[in-house]
Amino acid sequence: MKLSGSKNWLDHLPLKAHRDVHQPISTSGYRFLRPLILAALYLTLLFYIVGCGGMSGFLQENSAARIITGASEKERHQNRLLSDMLELRAKEYEKSGEIYGALLCWQVLSILNPTDQDYAGRFQQLKYESQLSANRHFETGMAYFKKNLFKSARREFLIALRYNPDHPAALNYLKNKMFPEISDRYRVQKGDSLVNIAENVYQDPNKYYLIAVYNNLDVDQPLIAGKNLKLPVLEPGLALPLVDITLELKNARKLFLSQEYKKVLQSTAKVLSIDPSNGEAADLKNAALYQIAKIFRQQHKYLESLETLKKLDPRYKGVQKDVAAVKMLLKKQAEEKYRIGVNYFVNEEIDKAIEAWEKTLMLDPQHPKARQDIEKARRLLNKLKEVN
């Protein structure tokens, strides 16, 4: 467990820091000046690193120390009040799990009361325990993450951050690893073109334009090897080639002229799936369905023809007339089947008679006799079975 590696303010407990930052600078001649200049440069660097805040903090600390040593009774009283408040707050923060609030209270208390080792001890203990807990929960979160249990992983990372808000890995996982990446980097290789990159990355050469727009590239200019590109990561639905409606409709018209009506249906379905109100696609679909129904009718497949006609927009030109005509043909076909059934019945082939009448009902569910005759035939069959 790495406890002290993280770069956070917990690692910079400054209780006694920088008491000697004021160094006198002598200017008595260049010979003596050089080491002083070096010292001054060092100090300057130090100032840059800690900022003058380090100095003001130092002054604040001295002023706090002065309160303790007792410039006045009033100041000692104020200090006691402040310490009481901070102790109360520290406990409240610990109870609500706000570790940084609690740590700050214990830290300030230890500065205000340098002779009381309990405060410094509590600070160190809480700091140690919270870092330990943060690391433990992060590890648990990682185990969940690797199993794709993201909800549980997120909870563990949140706990890790509650214990140590400067836990960079927990924050990174919460903020960056739980969401889809927005873009990937790609370094252009010798011989690369936008089209072949698009084909390799998106499995769709047409996505060349996406790469060009996203990287502000001129599609007519060759790519320079070594150039870094950003490639947007497309979610699954978008990664599939998006239907180009204009092209798809052109294709559907061509298929219709070559009488490939089933393919017309597939093509128009693509367009209508993303633009349900597309009128041309709807017209082509209806026209294709009408032709398919017509072909079924020519093949005497009246049931299939009727089913296809029912898929058509009822307002489509001539469709109601065709439905009526096919229904008539179905009745005719049903009547023929019925007669075949009667012949079987007369010849005492009752099973075959029932089968023929059932087909009759399929063709004309409203047939006046078939249903009744099937019932009679079944009763007769049952009686025969009883007699035998």
Place this chain on the structure above:
Amino acid sequence: MANGRKKYPSPVLAALVGVLLLSACAPSARKQIPNKALYNATVVTIKEGDTLPELAKKYLSDPSKSWIIADFNNQPSMASGQQIVVPLIPLGRGGLKTGGYQTVPVLRYKKFSKNQADPSAITRHTFEEQLAFLKKQEYHVITLDQLLDFLEFKDQIPPKSVAITIDDGWDSFLAIAYPVLKNYRFPATLFVQTDLVGKKDALSWPEIRHLSREGIDIQCRSKTYQDLKTLRIKNTFNQYLTALDNELTRSQADIKRELGKNCQYLAYPDGPINTLLTAFAQKHGFRAGFMSTGSSNPFYVDKYRVGRTIVSGDDDLEKYKRKLAIFEALALK
């Protein structure tokens, strides 16, 4: 160079050191204490006339952070001679507690009307009632900059924080909502759909400039009024990309031209968001993208998919209260 050592003129070096020392001590060098600061708090003795916003301005560089001092010291006001602690580092980033974590509702308004309510228009009375509720219940209305500092885990915000956004740029905002906002001194962001500017019932550029000068944060809400689904289905893929790019770049350019400011935040047009859109928002340098729908946001939300809570004209105060979700309960121990 005879002895191989270069001699530096001492006055030049002394001057250089002096300048460096002075610049190192410049007050601007330490306005805010970063996480790595050696000192995390300062003890202050209250003087006669000191106020919390003044102390917050002096020590935290932001008077609106007075709540941090009040919260840490557990006292809403201070007496002269009293000692208090000013925390110089953010203590509550993410609003994480053992019982859960903070969430921030980003309220989304569109149109306002004087009297007549409908789902997309809030009456002046209702808006006033809502803001009065926020004030009375001590909600803090924060800016989008503050929200992003919270979402990026850079800074803490008050536990009861909420942001107010208004879409499109209808003129009813200036006539009805803005005076109410001004009265309560609440910050708000207006996402301008730039092709709408100057049209019937919409704000004009002089009006938008006026609002910007008055402190309303003006940001981008695309150029045209096409929703994202229409944009996608009515175009070929390549046309869709170009249109998407244009929606963002042109609205940014319009606002830059008219207001001289760079937009940091984008309110996506209506319709489903996809990764391509968020990628384009990032490409154009937006710090965050706001969706048209959604709920309150925890800090870990994808900042290119920040949810917004729609405030409807049909909402009564009870419904409005339920929309102000500021905490998500979850055992974090």
